[in-house]
Amino acid sequence: MRFTKSLLPTLREDPADAEAVSHRLMLRAGLVRQLAAGVFVWLPFGQRVLDKVNTIIRDEMNGIGGQEITMPVVHPAEIWQKSGRWDGIPEMFKLRDRHGRDLCLGMTHEEVVAWLAAREIRSYRDLPQIWYQIQTKERDEARPRSGVLRTREFLMKDSYTLDPDEASLDRSYAAHEAAYRRIFERCGLRFHVVQSDTGMMGGHSAHEFMAPSAAGEDEVAMCAQCGYAANVELARSVPPAPEFPSSRREEVATPGARTIAEVAALLKIDPRLTIKSLLYVAPTAGPVLVLVRGDHSLHERKLMRAVGEECRAAHPDEVREHLGAPVGSVGPLGTRVPVVADETLREGTYVVGANREGFHVRGVVPGRDFECRFADLHTAVAGEACVQCGGALAVERVIEIGNIFKLGTKFAEALGATYLDEAGKERPIVMGSYGIGPARIAAAAIEQGADRDGIVWPPAIAPFDVHVVLVGSRDTQQAKAAEEIYAACRRSGLDALLDDRDERPGVKFKDADLLGVPVRVTVGNALAKEGVVEVRSRRTRAETKVPPDAVVEAARRCLAS
RNA sequence: CGGGGCGUGGCUCAGCCUGGUAGAGCACCUGGUUCGGGACCAGGGGGUCGGAGGUUCAAAUCCUCUCGCCCCGACCA
Structure with missing residues (x-):
């Protein structure tokens, strides 16, 4: 080209x-x-x-x-109706033909x-x-x-x-x-x-x-x-367990503390000793109170699997309606809403919201102090332990x-x-x-190969194998050599791009780096002075000087390295 | 669908707050000089300022609506 x-x-x-x-x-x-x-x-x-x-x-x-x-x-609606996927996929492009028949893409x-x-x-x-x-x-x-x-x-x-x-x-x-x-x-x-x-x-x-x-x-x-x-x-992941202090179950005042960070700071405790209570609403199962450890975040996809249907976070007024407290103070104690807790919470004693504005309860043991079902709900984070071998997860x-x-x-x-x-x-x-x-x-x-100057293609999927840069497009000796190299590459099965533009060298080099073709062959001054052209690897930038008739061999070596 | 941002020559952007002759750099065309890492000089072409409506003597600029695009989140069979 x-x-x-x-x-x-x-x-x-x-x-x-x-x-x-x-x-x-x-x-x-x-x-x-x-x-x-x-x-x-x-x-x-x-x-x-x-x-x-x-x-x-x-x-x-x-x-x-x-x-x-x-x-x-283009598909007829019928086959999608048969499989049960015609309705309920918002991503589906649907259309109708002139006879009024339903189709989709x-x-x-x-x-x-x-x-x-x-x-x-x-x-x-x-x-x-x-x-x-x-x-x-x-x-x-x-x-x-x-x-x-x-x-x-x-x-x-x-x-x-x-x-x-x-x-x-x-x-x-x-x-x-x-x-x-x-x-x-x-x-x-x-x-x-x-x-x-x-x-x-x-x-x-x-x-x-x-x-x-x-x-x-x-x-x-x-x-x-x-x-x-x-x-x-x-x-799945096993988070490192914190040191649980022995504490009696008691209500503590937490005025103004609405987030886990605020509650933990106020009580001067590790956030890992708290439980985050989130109310979700499932279309058929109704409201569900979801518990994860204070430092964890819920993975909604895991919740969906645990509940068996798509859930959404409850609105603040729904939280008040079902739990009788505002979002920052809700918890699992004494609630009629079903509770599903992350597996991490099987062990330990925690601080939870009291379902009373401005109060939390400490010394709470999941399963003992309230009924709940356990499931894997928290998002795995780096450093937690592998469920299979205990190694650190990345x-x-x-x-x-x-x-x-x-x-x-x-x-x-x-x-x-x-x-x-x-x-x-x-x-x-x-x-x-x-x-x-x-x-x-x-x-x-x-994404994986690019550097500061542009693309660096893996040779197997590069648009070309060799990028021939003709530096002096009006220099007849250079032009002739570049044409011969271009033809030789093609004869030997190498995909070659020839930059034959009447541009300044800098423009051509910048474009060559940007385009990222694995091998660059520079036909320039060195041809008249030393009788050579430069063969250069885009990835390593290593350059070798070879006579024009040795370019194909040098390019193949460069591609293989 | 929720939140944020942006629409001005082909590209990147300034001008908008505070209304008054549409600008710059790059790209493009002509001529000249230059030529190994995005040249320089001179001349030139090119824009319904996303669209519609409104306010005003006057709108790129103010107001309303609308369309498009980008980013974060949700969603992703």
């Missing part, structure tokens, strides 16, 4: 609307342009990165027996796969199957953000496995996990595989592939000692780049996807679904 003939609009300044490193650099390096909130145009440079990523994905998916198909973006393709399986799979002899596609997904996200990391329209590699039984599903699932590990390794990413929430829809087992980055939206807890790793949405911010999920028979049953087993008995197909976000791979690679 020649710079002068390309749509490669690099930006000198940081775009005002971009915060995340990857977002900023993808705009500055001319990979993408934003059309609307969460809707992007991929320019040639960005497209090349997606193409490289997708080539790796296809290679590994085909390697485990995956068959590529393409499913529609596909946000995922379990329904279509189950529909297809229902018509085409008949016998256990047809199983197992792996079907995959790389297709655009549409989701009306509440808040698109961080450039390409969370968008309303995005490319996704989604695959679906069809198996006769759970044991076979386990094998398909394991094959996907292995393929995913190879894909992300080949893409040059650092990543973790963690246990993930199976969501409100149930499901059996799920893992997420997480690339560490400050721009990520998720957090994972990990134990370096035993390898336990989980999304904080479900990560907590890291991550970008979700892939997930794998055992679905079971839910969709097959809803859409009538069954097969006849060896005994001639009709049974539902057991499904799994597996996703990868190619754009997120690109963004994560930028």
Whole structure:
């Protein structure tokens, strides 16, 4: 690709609307342009990165027996009504055709796969199957953000496995996990595989592939000692217990103290000796009083799992109505509201709100002084102990780049996807679904590799292998050498970009750093003086001088190092 | 959905508080000088100040409504 003939609009300044490193650099390096909130145009440079990523994905998916198909973006309402997902998903784009029929834009393709399986799979002899596609997904996200990391329209590699039984599903699932590990390794990413929430829809087992980055939206807890790793949405942890002073149960005045910090300061005690009482409201179960230790924060997702339905925090007037006290003074004593307490509170004696404004009660033992049910509710924080081995947990911010999920028979049953087993008995197909976000791979690679001067691509997904900088575009000797090097690279299978613009050298070097192509070849003064050009690694900045006819070999060495 | 911020040439922004001829830098076009880390000089083109309504002799500036975008949180099958 020649710079002068390309749509490669690099930006000198940081775009005002971009915060995340990857977002900023993808705009500055001319990979993408934003059309609307969460809707992007991929320019040639960005497209090349997606193409490289997708080539790796296809290679590994085909390697485990995956068959590529393409499913529609427009879906009839009917299949979503059958699976029970037509209503209640605010992210679904819905539309109506000229005949008044309801349609939606596909946000995922379990329904279509189950529909297809229902018509085409008949016998256990047809199983197992792996079907995959790389297709655009549409989701009306509440808040698109961080450039390409969370968008309303995005490319996704989604695959679906069809198996006769759970044991076979386990094998398909394991094959996907292995393929995913190879894909992300080949893409040059650092990543973790963690246990993930199976969501409100149930499901059996799920893992997420997480690339560490400050721009990520998720957090994972990990134990370096035993390898336990989980999304904080479900990560369990054992916090170090404080020293519990022996205190009789008694009411104490805490005038004006509304927060845990204020109560602890007033009573001159460790916040870990207090209990935080939060009132939540569940649609069918009604009000629930939720308890976590004073220094902990509740993870609402864990609460939802414990209660079995979606909950919301109560309004202040609801708190007064159910507990007879304002928000800062509520507690579990003598209340008719059901109480669910974090497991940490099984042990110890605590200070709780007295349900009387301006008063707390000390010496309170959960389970003895009030009835409650225990569940894992608190958000794991770094330094707490691993539930498996007692090692110290680390907590890291991550970008979700892939997930794998055992679905079971839910969709097959809803859409009538069954097969006849060896005994001639009709049974539902057991499904799994597996996703990868190619754009997120690109963004994560930028997040993880970029330096002060711009992008540093992992060679495997770089838009080009070699960036030839022609310093003196009007110097015929240099121009001729640059053209020859450009042609030689292409002949030998290296993707090359030739900066043939009539620009000052500084501009070209700055752009080369910004664009992040792994190998830069500088054709400049040294050619006339010493008969050499410079071959330089973007990542290490190490430079070697070689004669023009040795560039391809030097570039390959540089790419491999 | 709750909270905050911002909309002024292609880009980054000033001007708004205190109403009175729309500005700067970069980019672009022409000519000249320059040429190994985002050059310089001279000349030039380009803006319904997001939109609508209102106040006023007069609105980028004040008021009301509206649309769009960004950030934090909630949500994320």
